[in-house]
Amino acid sequence: MCGIAALHHPTSVPAAAGEPMVDAIAHRGPDDTDQREVGRHAWLGHTRLSIVDLDGGRQPLRGLDGWTLVCNGEIYNHAQLRDDLGEQDYRTSSDSESALVLLARFGPAALDRLQGMWALCAAAPDGRFVAARDRLGIKPLYWAEVAGTRYFASELCAFPADVQAAVETFPPGCSWTPETGLVRFAEPVPEPVGMPDWAGMSAEIAEKSTREVLIDSVRRHLMADVEVGVFLSGGLDSSIVAAIAAADCAEAGQRLKTFAVGSADSPDLLAARAAAEHLGTEHHEVVFDAEQAIAALDDVVRSVESFDASLIRSAVPNWFLSELAADHVKVVLTGEGADELFAGYGYYHRTHADDLQDELARTLGELHGLNLQRCDRVTMAHGLEARVPFLDADVIAHAMSLPEELKALEDGVEKAHLRRAFTGWLPDELLWRRKVQFGTGAGAQDLLTPHWESRITDAELESTNEPVRTKEELAYYRIFRNALPTIRPEAVLTRFATA
Template sequence: MRRTVCGIVAAVGDIDVRLCREILNRIEHRGPDDTGEVHRGDVWLGHQRLSIMDVDGGHQPLAEPGGKSCLVANGEIYNHRQIRAELGPELFRTGSDSEAALHALLVDGPAGLTRLRGMFALAYIDEKGAFLAARDSLGVKPLYWARGNGRTLFASELRAFDPADRPLVESFPPGCCWSPQGGLVRFADAVPPRVRPARRAGKAGQWDEQLLKSVREVIVSAVEARMMSDVGIGVFLSGGLDSAIVTAVAAKYAERNRQPLPTFAVGLADSSDLAAARVVAEHLGTEHHEVVMTPEDAVATLPSAVRAIEHFDLHLVRSAVPNLLLAEYAAKRVRTVLTGEGADELFAGYPSYHVGPLLDPDALQAELVRDVEGLHHLNLQRCDRTTMAYGLEARVPFLDRDVIELALSIPPEHKMIGPGIEEKKLLRDAFSGWLPEEILRRGKLQFGHGSGAKDVLTAALMPTASDGAAGTGALDEEAAFYALWHAEFDGISPERALEWSA
């Protein structure tokens, strides 16, 4: 069965229950374990559930004891235990982390959203019938909306909407809530304003142990907070620095708690990612799994990858193909995985950060902030969709609020490269001794490159492209990805779409 993490649907205004149920059915893959709905006046809420926390008692819509206030949510509230303690454990009837969001809204109204630490998209109706929708500050969990025809519709994926409504569909802005009475209101920023701009101090490589300790401790804390699960949890281990650090921290946590830690890697048989991941897994003693991808696998998965991520960006699609193969395999063994998303944007890991205008510290800082704020359009969309296509919840510890705040308060000079100073040296030094040196010093490779997917897809789509025409080939390859994306939303066969792009 195709499965994915929870999905939500909501409608306000001129309600057509039949249409709402059709929309919910289109994202059934996001939650194979349970479904639920509530219709009250001019509000309808629907939910598809993947059970991770309180498997038996977390049915949604969640309702307060009187049943008048209800909530549907997608995601995880990592500080739900703290919220329970603050509001009073006697208020809670389940062990579901989403119930913390319900009671925060019951007690504080929309201001209760500021209590929540985690990744979430939610819709809520109070005892008076007032509606509220909200999305986490980074947009880790997806939410789309369409306004028109006398109603406002919300859903977790683009594909959920009727073709007639798709021209109206927009991405719901992260860190915002909306109600018919109050309109769109921002309640949280992806990057707290107080961390901008970074203060100046020294050069790259000139940092003290206290800074390294602070970086290490905040990342350890973020990973450990995301190890909560009533079902299996693992790590996507590409063999790169970021996923290796997450694995190292998770492995220590798992060992202390006497639980196994499955790790999952994917790539062509001779890919550098598989080889590096193997080194990390052997060093840490994880329960390691490899998905050996063939060129035929990659090409066959391409249409499914474009369909899953609902995007045609060149780099996203190249990385989505191996991600989707890995998710399909991992979903048979765990329900949740940790990934290394966000580290490159926080610590200047991409080569593009170290050329041209970005050699100026202020320009680099501004670019990092912009990229973190825009992650929901790109990498986070790919991360969510590829895992959720098979019933996996992906968690992103590097994008914890405390990690973001610390990382972007570090002087940008500390993130710049130079003689003997590689990208992300600060992060590498912070975890010195946690990983083999060959992994700590391994250069940056985008996932599509390291897994081998990029070369395979380029060769398959551009068989006549010469080595000297890489730019043209890349444009043609993205045109093919666009054709597949277009086919998904206009009912054209993938084969015909690829013919059209050629």
């Protein structure tokens, strides 16, 4: 996991603008930093959190035909790609080098072969340049064009003040070159190649398939040359991830580390303790109160680079959780994405019973500006990498191929198919625990919302021209605007970008 920055100009790149951009995102990669001019038209910068090939994976990486690359993320199928492509063009053991080899040999269209989370920029001395981002936008990338120069960076704070007003989100599943412009190479939901026809098959067969694809994904997401832990909220999704990871660690003679957060006696904290005890993990937890939550808000809003109230509420406990986990591991797995694949939110069933799959696909495509943004920023603010095994391409393709009836409510309970798929892996009281959103289950909403309701008047909210919906959101907007004075709301909030 890392932070990247890049500049491109058709004739002469202003390389001096690049170093402050890398400095601004040093928290994303506290282990190392480097930068390089590539010919006259490009500059690439990188700050590194060392996870794979600790000694040889320094970036920018140089490869075939003059190409140089900076990449933020993890390529989980890099070993398979090495086998397919041959070792002759590899110089390191870095997983990112597979992206470089693919790009140099076959061009940007081949990047859809990368299985993982990533954003990259690459350049060659003769003027070629590519920027690209994974199909879901799990890893962040922003861009702007001012006076002929294109700027790219992992976070909004990296852009110079005179560029911020032009910044936009780089769209997931797309690549950009000076010759072709923006080109889509991958959709959020992969083509269901080789998926079975579920019609007529028993529910047990589908459950077995769901279990197998998730086990395979979690095992691949444990790939690292450092220790990997799990964020354990006590909810279904993170508990399944923890159960698989704990079993894998036990086979290797290791004990999984799990991490939980909440206000005192909050539902998530209590459920996480029960799950950790059942799984036999080395469990760590942090308890926060209203004073600590409010004191952290400036740091949280600046880190998340958003003012959406629900996002900030869930980010506050994640802030304390990431701070805790970073003292023990460099990588954590999370349960992000399961609700969007298996219809875990109540509104799916209340208002989209007739077009459930379409709505699931839509929300998957918007995750990059919502939960994934929060997940990435809060962990990376502490030099911690978060991985999302539910959002693996194979898992998405499988889950989205399942018939809608397997995702319907069962006796009012959501995700019954997923729960049954892991029968025996968790106690029934955890396996069938009802959905509680993280900001609520960890206790943040009860601490933060009343605080702002009592401190911002109705008149203040009614008189503001800012793009906010509640008093709480107005408070977060003020912090956001102080940190990023000229960033446009549509650059950071999905509700504006898709309106």
